[in-house]
Amino acid sequence: MTDLSSIDPQSMASQMAGFDVQTLKNQLKTQQAKLAAQQNALRSLKTNLNEFRTALTNLNKSDNGMLKxxxxxxxxxxxxxxxxxxxxxxxxxxxxxxxASSHQMAFNDLTDDAVRQAQGSMSIAINGKSVAIDMDKVGSLADLAKAINGSDKNPGATASLVRSNGQVRLMLSSDKTGEENKIVLSGEPDVMKGSSVKTISAAQDxxxxxxxxxxxxxxxxxxxxxxxxxxxxxxxxxxxxxxxxxxxxxxxxxDTSGTQSQLNTFVNAYNKLMSSLGSLTASGSSGSDRGAFAGDAGVTNLRRELNEMLRTSFNGLDMTQFGISADKDGKLKLDNEKLDEQLKTDPGKLNALFNGSDGLLRKMDKSMDRLLSVTNGDIKSREETNRRRETELTDRSDKINTRYDSAYNRYLQQFTRMQSVLQQMNNTASMFGLV
Structure with a gap:
């Protein structure tokens, strides 16, 4: 008689429970892989659009446009x-x-004792603003400097202590240069008693x-x-x-070289974006891989709109006048010689085409709002949908695990009982010499 009592209930239960949920796990794995591909494609799209937008922003600054x-x-x-x-x-x-220079003055022979004995207030004024220092509340040169620097009404003066040949002097400096920022002192005369004020640096424009x-x-x-x-x-x-x-x-x-570099930055950024959008929207014909956004209206429309802008006249100008043209694949290229010719005749037209609120760069940037808007953009909406889908798949995975655990426990009980019965049968057979 064959000894079947050696079966392993845990292994058998695990195997049988796995069979029960295998189809569900395969379906979940397929759905998770599809979602991961969508998320990766969406991240790639968002990254490439933001990189292009950053390039446009850097080329369209109010004080630093396309023309260098x-x-x-x-x-x-x-x-x-x-x-x-x-x-x-x-x-x-x-x-x-x-x-231009800032006003600086030093108080010669002004000592801690003189400050301690001073009464009333000392006013420091600069360019129509002033602060009054209560001399009754300061007991040393260091306290006086701290009171001046720490006042929220300080008109723009900095007090410091300068040590030279064993003597400590209080120095006042205007924080800004120019005649209008001259320091004007007034107040109780006994504050300055026994001290002379020396101008270190005059306030001048x-x-x-x-x-x-x-x-x-x-x-x-x-x-x-x-x-x-x-x-x-x-x-x-x-x-x-x-x-x-x-x-x-x-x-x-x-700056011809600098201007060429600016235009090449635009050309390279545009070509990089078009390559990315081309891959993401590829139809999959001719043996190529199908893009994650193949047939997607939003991405396809953006690609078409950007291409159309290149052929549109802005302020009576177009890119071909500055040596920019598209090859058979839609990629831009720059003719430096033609650009140089235009820069020699009327360089200001380059900014008129590309820069400003009505220029090409701003129009291109605006066209991406439908996808990139952080409030109601299409990418934001898709990200939220993917997060909800990810939560749903996580919940489904938890349910599959629960189903597996339930099946495992059921099978474990069954195989454990079977093992017990077989053991008893083997013992009985042994008594009759059948094993």
Missing amino acids: TSATVSQDNFVKVTTTSDTRKGSYNVFVQQQ AIIFLGDPATGIEIKSSSNSFSNLIDGVTVDITQAQKSGDTPLRIDVGV
């Missing part, structure tokens, strides 16, 4: 010149007479001349930066010239 300009200065070390896309070609003579100082136009600034001197040009003073020096010559023009 540059400036050269005849002598180094006196000024630093920066330009924007709105800068127009030109040459300018500039003489730097003086730099920066002064430059357009042209020669003798015949040119004088221009002042409270800071060392002149942003309204020439449209689209910022001149930052780093050092004053000496009397009799030759005025600086500033030449402003188009």
Whole structure:
């Protein structure tokens, strides 16, 4: 008689319970794989659209558009010149007479004892704003400096203690440069009794001349930066010239290489997006893989709309005038020679085409709102749908596991009883010598 008592109830129960839920598990696995593919495709779409939008934003800044300009200065070390896309070609003579400086003063011989004995208040005023320091509440130079710096009414002055040759001096400095930020002191005279105030640095404006100082136009600034001197040009003073020096010559023009780089950034970003959208919407014909968004109206319409924009005239201009054309596959390419020709004749038209609220870049950016809007965009809606679907599949997986556990326990009881019966039969057979 065959000994069947050696069966393993746990293994048999596990095997039989697995058979019970195998079909459900296969269905769940297929659905999970499909959902994962959809989620990956959606993430890829969102990433590529956001990368393209970032590129458009960087190329459409108010002070840094598609057209790049540059400036050269005849002598180094006196000024630093920066330009924007709105800068127009030109040459300018500039003489730097003086730099702007902040007001700094030191209190000589003002001691802790003098501060401790002072009464009343000391007023510090700058450019129409002031703070009154109650001298009855300070007992040392350090306390006085702390009271000035910590006041919420501080008009823009910084107090510090300077130590030299064993002596401690209180120094007041205006936080900003220029004549309008001069420090004005007033208050009880006994605060300053026995102390003299020494000017370390006078409050003065920066002064430059357009042209020669003798015949040119004088221009002042409270800071060392002149942003309204020439449209689209910022001149930052780093050092004053000496009397009799030759005025600086500033030449402003188009940065051809920089402009080419800007256009290539656009071309590359567009081509990358089109390649991604092409893969995601591929029909699967001719042996190629079918894209996750094949036949999807939203993605297909965006691709078509972006392509149509390339062939649309903006402000009476189109991209072919600047050397940008599309090949047979719809990919853009840039003809640098044709771009150079246009930049020599009328470079401002490049910004008129691409930049501003009515330019091509803004129109392209706006077209992606239907998909990318964080409030009601199609991608957001699909992400929410996928999250709900993911929750549903997780719940289904939990139910399958529960069903498996129930079946396993049932089979375990059955096989355990069977094993017990077989053991008894084997024992009986043994008594009669049948085994």
